[in-house]
Amino acid sequence: MNMLENLHSASKSSSRSRIALTIGDPAGIGTEVTLKALADRNLLQSNSEFTIFGDRRHIVKTYSLLIDNSNFSIADPDSINIVDIVNKDDIVLGSGDRASGAASFAYLDAAISGTLAGNFDAIVTAPIAKSAWKQAGHHYAGQTELLAERSQVSDFGMLFVGRSPHTNWVLRTLLATVHIPLSEVSKQLTPNLIEQKLELLRRSLLQDFAIANPRIAIAGINPHSGEQGQLGREESDWLQPLIERYRQQHPNVQITNPIPPDTMWVNPAKAWNNCDRIQLGYDAYLAMYHDQGLIPVKLLAFDRAVNTTIGLPFVRTSPDHGTAFDIAGKGIADPASTIAAIELAIELAKIRTMQKKP
Numbered sequence: 001m002n003m004l005e006n007l008h009s010a011s012k013s014s015s016r017s018r019i020a021l022t023i024g025d026p027a028g029i030g031t032e033v034t035l036k037a038l039a040d041r042n043l044l045q046s047n048s049e050f051t052i053f054g055d056r057r058h059i060v061k062t063y064s065l066l067i068d069n070s071n072f073s074i075a076d077p078d079s080i081n082i083v084d085i086v087n088k089d090d091i092v093l094g095s096g097d098r099a100s101g102a103a104s105f106a107y108l109d110a111a112i113s114g115t116l117a118g119n120f121d122a123i124v125t126a127p128i129a130k131s132a133w134k135q136a137g138h139h140y141a142g143q144t145e146l147l148a149e150r151s152q153v154s155d156f157g158m159l160f161v162g163r164s165p166h167t168n169w170v171l172r173t174l175l176a177t178v179h180i181p182l183s184e185v186s187k188q189l190t191p192n193l194i195e196q197k198l199e200l201l202r203r204s205l206l207q208d209f210a211i212a213n214p215r216i217a218i219a220g221i222n223p224h225s226g227e228q229g230q231l232g233r234e235e236s237d238w239l240q241p242l243i244e245r246y247r248q249q250h251p252n253v254q255i256t257n258p259i260p261p262d263t264m265w266v267n268p269a270k271a272w273n274n275c276d277r278i279q280l281g282y283d284a285y286l287a288m289y290h291d292q293g294l295i296p297v298k299l300l301a302f303d304r305a306v307n308t309t310i311g312l313p314f315v316r317t318s319p320d321h322g323t324a325f326d327i328a329g330k331g332i333a334d335p336a337s338t339i340a341a342i343e344l345a346i347e348l349a350k351i352r353t354m355q356k357k358p
């Protein structure tokens with residue numbers, strides 16, 4: 001066993017992880033999936049300490065609403081630590097607004113303060129609505145940017161991680177650009193940005209996932225990766241030269257040329273679905289923009305992918321879905337992605353704890 005494998009096997013040891021969970025937008029399904037996840041047998045046996053950040057009255061009300069109205073087990077709020085952050089205004093279930101935006105911002109802000117103070121090893125965030133934050137006067141692209149600002153880091157990234165239930169293969173997708181209009185994407189995709197994301201990804205693969213010699217697939221920007229300049233020049237002007245420089249600097253990393261973005265996902269789909277095709281999958285995929293990466297992730301793994309922020313001084317994970325206002329309060333929200341987010345947070349937190357030990 002090498003040093004990294006040792007670390008990962010040690011991460012399965014019995015040290016207790018302290019996990020902060022925010023309920024996200026209280027008008028959405030965040031409270032529901034959190035209470036359902038905390039009734040999951042494997043999580044209950046994980047020797048972790050869970051603390052929910054949210055409005056206690058709202059959490060108890062959601063529990064009462066769901067207890068007779070859901071096929072899933074629900075954790076009783078009386079049995080969970082809750083940091084009670086009282087909502088200032090009434091919440092209307094099913095539509096994010098100024099009140100729900102102010103509330104979800106306050107929960108996350110408090111969880112970050114507690115984590116930066118050393119009280120928690122990881123934060124698992126339920127989804128928020130960016131539009132509701134905006135209505136409440138908080139101009140962040142999303143939770144990721146608030147987490148980064150409060151942690152005083154400028155290099156951070158949004159990585160989606162999902163383990164296939166068919167083959168056990170793990171799909172990891174980093175987004176180079178995230179919550180910006182499509183018309184801004186080509187302006188923000190610069191050599192500096194891609195170098196920064198590749199470095200973040202390399203470090204995360206090594207430190208968080210024990211992959212010392214990773215294979216990374218990188219998507220092109222234009223259709224057919226530019227078709228030799230005929231459909232766009234970014235690939236030939238700077239992306240391909242950047243990749244060649246990167247190979248010289250990091251001989252231990254195998255990185256592809258820019259793969260035409262439509263076909264990039266054919267092999268990961270085979271690795272996801274077929275045990276005989278796992279070797280076709282790469283350790284990670286760098287997608288150039290939100291939907292280039294998240295359409296395939298959600299097609300393959302909507303019920304189990306996890307959004308994790310890399311580059312923070314602590315672990316942060318989140319389910320891959322949003323607030324699902326359309327089904328709030330109906331008892332039908334699937335907690336699988338939240339369970340996966342909590343499991344990944346525990347695993348990553350244990351690895352960090354082991355790394356800090358002398």
Ligand SMILES: NC(=O)C1=CN([C@@H]2O[C@H](COP(=O)(O)OP(=O)(O)OC[C@H]3O[C@@H](n4cnc5c(N)ncnc54)[C@H](O)[C@@H]3O)[C@@H](O)[C@H]2O)C=CC1
Pocket residue numbers: 029033126127128129130131143307318319320321322323324325326327332333334335
């Ligand atoms: N991590 C986060 O904080 C995220 C937040 N969002 C926010 O969520 C809001 C709504 O976004 P949408 O694009 O509508 O995506 P969404 O994921 O909330 O909903 C898309 C569809 O999937 C269904 N769905 C989502 N989660 C489900 C679950 N756990 N179980 C069963 N069905 C589920 C919904 O009912 C809806 O039909 C937006 O304001 C967006 O900003 C979106 C994605 C991630």
Ligand SMILES: NCC(=O)COP(=O)(O)O
Pocket residue numbers: 128141142143144145307318
């Ligand atoms: N589409 C992913 C997403 O919206 C995650 O946003 P956040 O975690 O930054 O709030």
